Amino acid sequence: MSIRSPSSSHAAERGSRVQARRHIRALMGKTLAYFADHESDNLTLVREHLLDLVDARPSQARGQNLRSACLLLHKHADVFNRAFQAALQTSLEEEVRSILPDVTDATQSRNSASDEALNGMTLSLIDVCEVERILLLDRVAQRFTAHYDASVSPLTLRLGALLGQDAPSLLSNPFRPEVFVRAFLLAWEKSGLDDQATEDLLLALEPRHSLDLAPLYADLNATLMQAGIEAQTMHRIKRSDSVPSAHANLGPASAAAPLSGGDEAPVSRRPGLGAPEAGRARSVWGGLAPAGRNIAAQARQFLQRLGLGSPPAPGDSGDGEALAWTETHGDGARQTFAPADPEFMGYLGDLQAGAGASSSYQILEGQDPGDHNILRQMRDRDEVRRAPELDRGTVDALAEVFDFVFADQAIPLQMKFVIGRLQIPVLKAAMIDRDFFLSADHPARRLVDTLASASVAWAPEKGENDPLYVRIESTVKRVLTEFEDDLTLFSELLLEFTEFLFETEQQAQVRIEPAADHERVGESYEQALAHADEAVHDRIKALPPELPLAPFLAPFLTTQWREVMARAWLNVTDSPAQWDSALTAMDQLIWSTQPKTRTEERRRLVAVLPDLVRNLNAGLDAIDWTGEARATFTRRLISTHMLAIRMTQPVAVDTASALLEANAGQEAMNELDQRRAGKLAGSADEFDAMAQTFSRGLWFDFMVNETTRHRCRLSWVSPMRTRLLFTNRDGFDAFVRSEREVAALLRRGRLSVIDQVPIVSRALDQIMSDAQDRQAA
Template sequence: MDLKPTTTDHRRLAQLARQRFVEGLCAGLPALDNRVHEFLTELMGQTATQREMQQRRDAWMSYQAHRKAWIELVTRAWREALLPQSATAAMPLDGGLELVGDDVVENKLLASRIALTVVEHVGAPFDAARQRTQYLEGRELSGRDVLRPETLCLRLVEPWLEAGLKREDMQLVLDPLQRQLGELALAQYQALARLYDQQGVAAAEGLRALVRRPLGTGASRHGALGPDSGGATLGRETPFPATLVAQPGAMPAPKAGARPGAAGLANPLAYARQRAQGVMVQLRRLLTLPLTGGDMAQAPPASPALVHALADERVAADLYYSDMATLVEDYSPQAVVHVAQVVRERAAEFKKKAGTASEKAIIEVVALMFQSILSEDRIPPAVRVWFARLQVPVLRVALAEPEFFSDLAHPARQLIDRMGSCVLGFDASAIGGTALETEVRRIVQVIEQYPETGKRVFELVLAEFEKFLAKFLTERQSTSRIVSVAQQVEQRETLAIQYTIELRNLLKDMPVRDEIREFLFKSWAEVLAMSAVRDGPQHADTVAYKQAAVDLVWAASAKPNRADRTRVIQQLPALLQRLRQGLVLTGVTGAPQDAQIKLLTDTLAEAFLSKTASIAQEHIDAMARRLANLEDFISEDMLGDMPLSADNIELLLGIDASAIHVIADNGVPVPEDVLAWAQRLPLGVWFTVDHNGASAHVQYVWHSRRKQLHLFAAMDGSSYLLQLKRLGAYLQAGLLVAQEEESLTLRATRDALTKLDANPERLFE
């Protein structure tokens, strides 16, 4: 018998289900605790390096001391999740703006990683439990709902740190921990299903049609699509908000705490592509153009009358540009309304010339797409007027190349998306007469007058626009200065790593004392790098610092004969003075500098009295020759992760770095696909960054040659310089979110489909 209780009964049953779910989880915590303890015990018995064995021993001892507190805190955290949301202090997971610190971000990242394995265990049972609970309550589960795997995992991670355990130790036991948790959660979701079955709640299969969700919180303001005629439902519930994009590099991050699907959490970017492709597939079905093995069929030649009409438009464009010098362009809102009407009328004329239903459909879709673009009031009128002139060139491409309707990376789409994403951040008064507006106008003119009519012209101007952006976005004086410093920061850090590697190679077989090695590797490599960046690798000071490294190695070796000891005594004052000068260059002064110099002088004194053999002179000479031209031998192939310090900004050029927010890597692991995503972000896109509780509207304006540093500039002159892994972490955590959750042409495609879904007859009128 189906359950038909009152609304209160529904909610009581859902809450009872949560209580039994949590109590079942809490009952399984001792087994989870035992599994973690057994794993650490087994790990201690395995052979490894001394450092790793010590780490494992420390982790085991720490867990012994704090395991009871951790289990108690997890139990309390899970039970507190049952309280009304207003009564609990749980961290919001819904992706809204939050006052968050590094620890919060790192906790979410670690919890997300654990949730991945949990979701793999519980995917289908969780979906069934979620849908049936939503049916009972008449609303979706909140981001903080205890039934969500990510909530369970976050409330497992936070107590670990509260109990006094280290995050690194949890990384150590991650594999057994997440697998055991997955098995425990699976058993409870299955128990939840049995409870619902006993109470007569409809099965999930019967509820899918009832539990529907719009395309996402960031969906187009024009509305969401319903199911297409082929059965693909774009409005179905999805693991992430509908983050639809038209190019791989422009993908915004999923909101922090968005419910991950089994594949979605592992690769949200791939999932976003899949969602975007769904819109394109629906469009292709609507146009009834066949697909063959994933490749588009070759389009038939356009009807002669239509070809003639398109040629007339080409001639009209040539005449327009020939008279352009005498024209006064109208970029008023009224002009935008006028060109939108021209787009509509032009489409109607073209459809009269079309010889097939397919041609009429293509003409209508392209016209609707441009109507949507022209209605986007966040694009300045001066740009929308020029976008309108692309209707005919795009129509030519769409008629000749059906892949325009399925290829998210088609150059015609990419060009419009790139230009649109850049100008969305400007108001009409800010962009009028700027180099950006001039470049948009130039590109449109090139496309309209280019001899070829295919995608080749779009490929060429897209490449030109990317080059233009790279220069335009950094022309502002404040930004260009920061870029200059950031480039030097990367160069300095790169050289420091390279110098360290080379010094290690040079000293590998030399009897050099550990104190000298450490000083050269940790301190003097920084001096060499700083001097090379500021003055050049062959500047007199840089050469002198290189020679000081050679002299220090020689002076620190044994001096068994009187002549060598005399030479050391004579050279030591000048050497120590040079060492102090170098340390000042990297900001080491006062007591820290004195401590380093004292350590060196004590080491030199011991070497002075040593009776052991000295370093052969030919080795010293070889080292000097190598250091003198070190830049000829080092390469980026040697590099690992590049460190970054906020102090480097002011040290390099002595500028005030108060307006630069330096967000350096902090050791938090970031998945490789997220790093790849970060490296593909296109310049010019606008984002909202949430840094230390403050939110800012920023534009992505620059990345370094190795894409290790990335600069985002705000309109108020402040800047955010992020290192690669931290950029990935911000994207993944939803602390850096693209202003537009879908690209301009994809949103236009969706708007067109919405109109056609309501009135499909217009395709063939």
């Protein structure tokens, strides 16, 4: 009988880990090579799917984001692919470190193990945006995980055998689909293409419309098979529930715990999801794999602390009132709240019937919309006091949400009263499906968000006969009269209302297009003028000191010939010879006005003049430069050429006319330098940075003067962002500002952005923030 010494055991373990690391590094190389070889195919599939989604007529904001993502992935494919390779390599290395830690890493992990029990109490230290990003990634990754389950499972078992794991799990597989989805998200963020499109782009990712991972998994699995690593299904004795465990207080890291009660965790839409705001917490993506689901559970617990139900305490015998319980499905768990009290639901049905029967309501001048928060007023009713605790908590929470709606300055007063009539049916819907507070996809919540967002576009001067007002009011009336207990009514009304908004947007776009085309042409011409400025400047600066530019040429080259060159640059793609001819004519013109002291130079000038004069006249005719100014320039040019042919020495500059020409030439050069440097001086500040993020569809309040406020929408942004076109909802009252001018309006307080985040999400964020402040106090 032989006994192995501890040193030999450690040596064997160390050798096993070295072998495992070597095999996994080989798999990493194959993975990176596979994506590098198919990066073009991957982006092509994604872009085609984005176009298909756009053709399906999504909401205006989502459609714009999908179109933007598609265009940017095509235009900046190289930038994205480089970022993806870097993100994928970093993610794989982090995964490998988590499953094969060094000695120092292992020590740190043991020291932090004791902190796991505090997971449920540390959400206040985690940025809400980070929580939403984790939930978003988890939601998308679930699609890929389910799709590739058959391909990934054998690889997971073999990796478990390679690592000596008793029970291999997907979380210990560094090549699981979630890692690739995370790398895609990080690559998009690192590329800095369009932060506002991040969420819609990620949600659009589908296994069937992106690079097929099945061949990769087959190759990785075959590599381990050739290395002699066999997949063996492990059978373990499950610990009885009655036997205490040292880890009883730790939440299962692999348990699915989405924020909503469904299988997937909906994510509330927030602006700039791809980039955390300044001052927010740092990203926690580095520890996403082991901690993502725990953070989702923390988010649920945090919302529960607002009064939306509490899980039963450990050891609760059921004597108290049960607000919620946990149901286990497979390897995951979801929380199910107690159903609404039938008596209380009947009371709400009577209130709704009364509100639906009332076809009109009176708005008194100066009346506070908050006075119409009937949810807050009804809390003292006996029917509410007799209701279960969870139902009373739902009334309180929804009352705070509608307080936020009534206080929103962007929603016109009349619209607040119209949308406020939804309080009772929305309360019923929130009690039927408690995910109203946990999921942005709740049908009633989406309808409230959409109606509130659309109401921003209505102007009181349009009156109550305006189609938008009529449509919102009719949608509210249908909810009051038709809703009983079927939430699909909210989905149907939302679809109808979204189609109405889409048709309205299409009509406005037809009116906007001519103005947009005009501004697009203007921007292209401005860019061509800037390019001509650079060409003129470079040519003049290249002249030797002993042969300076003739003073009378500077105003001509920086004004008239600049315009000729700009028009040629506009057509350089179709007619490059025109641009070359303009450059050649400029070079010949400058040379022709320089002194000709040698006979061969004068002979060459005589030979060049016919073509030069013909090209100059053709260019000046094209820009319609006529009249005395052209005649004067022509006479001055002819006299210069005659002197260059006849004189053997330069003419001394000692006349008054020569001095005037020199002053005019210097002034022209100064103007050229100012155009090149930009007319607006000063460094960019936070308002410039804000203006750079604006995209189509945003709404603003514009102070025309001290007494007049105009609500407008950013309807079009030029490709170079030098022109931002603002209109009203119908595409009229258009005005254009540059990005720097928009920043100046923001700086002076004449232009203010209307918050585009769905109003229920904003209300819940405010409630959560207030709760955190109270808890901290």
